[in-house]
Amino acid sequence: MNTPASSRHFVLAAGGTGGHLTPAFALAAELERRGHHVALITDERGAAIPGKPDFLPAHVLPAGRFGKNPLRWFAALKAVWDGRGMAKRLYENFQPSAVIGFGGYPALPALLGAQSMDIPTVVHEQNAVLGRVNRLMAGRVNAIALSYPDVDRLKAKYEVKTALVGNPVRPRVLALRDEPFPPFTDDGIFRVLVTGGSQGARVLSEIVPDGLSMLAPALRSRLQVTQQCRPEDLDAVRERYANHDIPAELATYFEDMAARLADTHLFIGRAGASTIGELTAVGRPAILVPLPIATDDHQAANTREVVKAGGARSIRQQAFTAKELAKQINAMAQRPETLANAAHAAWNCGRPNAASDLADLVESFGGADMMDVIRVGANNARAATQGIEAGQGAARERAE
Incomplete structure (x- = not known):
């Protein structure tokens, strides 16, 4: 050329x-x-x-x-x-x-x-x-x-x-922007994606399985979880999901994260810039837990726009309990249109x-x-x- x-x-x-x-x-x-x-x-x-x-x-x-x-x-x-x-x-x-x-x-x-x-x-x-x-x-x-x-x-x-x-986000993720939000019905699978950055986050490993177990029966019975964990947490998290009888795919790293995001109905994780950029580019509702030790508390600041728009909810780590997580998920996913509206709000924040x-x-x-x-x-x-x-x-x- x-x-x-x-x-x-x-x-x-x-x-x-x-x-x-x-x-x-x-x-x-x-x-x-x-x-x-x-x-x-x-x-x-x-x-x-x-x-x-x-x-x-x-x-x-x-x-x-x-x-x-x-x-x-x-x-x-x-x-x-x-x-x-x-x-x-x-x-x-x-x-x-x-x-x-x-x-x-x-x-x-x-x-x-x-x-x-x-x-x-x-x-x-x-x-x-x-x-x-x-x-x-x-x-x-x-x-x-x-x-x-x-x-x-x-x-x-x-x-x-x-x-x-x-x-700017990865082209493979950006390609999902024009795809519709995955169908979410009263009796369909409820897919939840959990990540905590490249190394996972221990607080997510400790709280999320128990929080999902507290969901309303109609939601809990339809759960399918994909979660990224730290290597040292993998066995303990697997045991927790097994004890709660919640199907979960766990790994320390997912090569095909774009494909995982494509099927996701709800994201739970940190609020890094790349994470927010990808969630809003694709249009996926989220529950965000800003890293408390981030310099200048920038992860909390990153959540402001999408939370104000209605595309996500933010929970400070000191308030991030299993009970609070279940409460927020029940509120977001109680009706199919509620979650779809949040997805659209997140999509509108994308650039x-x-x-x-x-x-x-x-x-x-x-x-x-x-x-x-x-x-x-x-x-x-x-x-x-x-x-x-x-x-x-x-x-x-x-x-x-």
Whole structure:
């Protein structure tokens, strides 16, 4: 295939967790589909995470973590400085039109290196609270892409350069968006999917089986559970379901999570950004239990939009008991139309064009003529456009 004349280079920088890398992979796929060349900067964990597109080369940079112990800050600063230098050497050869950060400490040296070379920078925030690295860089980047209309810890003076694009999700999950909600009748199977992130969550293993056992008999008799568990919890959870006579498929990891989600009537789990993005992209009602130790309590913030819309219910972990879980499920699934309405409410919160809109945004830098207007929320459309025009002006000045 011939490379289009408009083909350019972009660098994506993301910390080594699935929450940062999943949207980076989705953007990489969209940019590659448009004929661009893309490279990834991450850490050793990120380079090993499954799902990286084959066309995407990964460059591992040192990235210092700034914890609470000041004695370790010098080593962290040195790692950031070394990573910045390595990033600059990469940019000298790769010549990116823009560098896009997705949060996490590995994004910091990549963004600093780009700014020292006057390369446009964009950050994408997956959560409803601006993360540490994105907060640090918010005043220096050309644009801030958001996943939610309301984001905590975002200073008002930076709203002029924000764009509401959503959180890109995996193509296999997004393909389910146009499929109908699985039939749920008064006498049909009631399929429940339970996950707690890549390693499962012990609280879900301890509470969910007992909570499901307390459901109204009409619901309990129709249950079919799929649950992801930590390896050390697997046998105990299996025994609990057996004691309650509830059919359950358990595993530490499901390869075909998209297929599981397709058949799901109700999701129970954490409220990470990728989880919320996928639930709203597909339209699946949920009972969410935000991780209490999440930085800045961002998982609780992630639930606000979908809960307000009626697509989910949120239970704080300290209130997450078997009795409370049963109460909430009985309320959501007491009638088929109640659960279907919640599914539709969740679907309405989805932003299925997130990868495309984010690609439009990053293409607007570096002399691109492809897109002058990006799709943003009505409340910040003008502000985002002003921010992009400022970035384009800076790029034109460099070209001249």
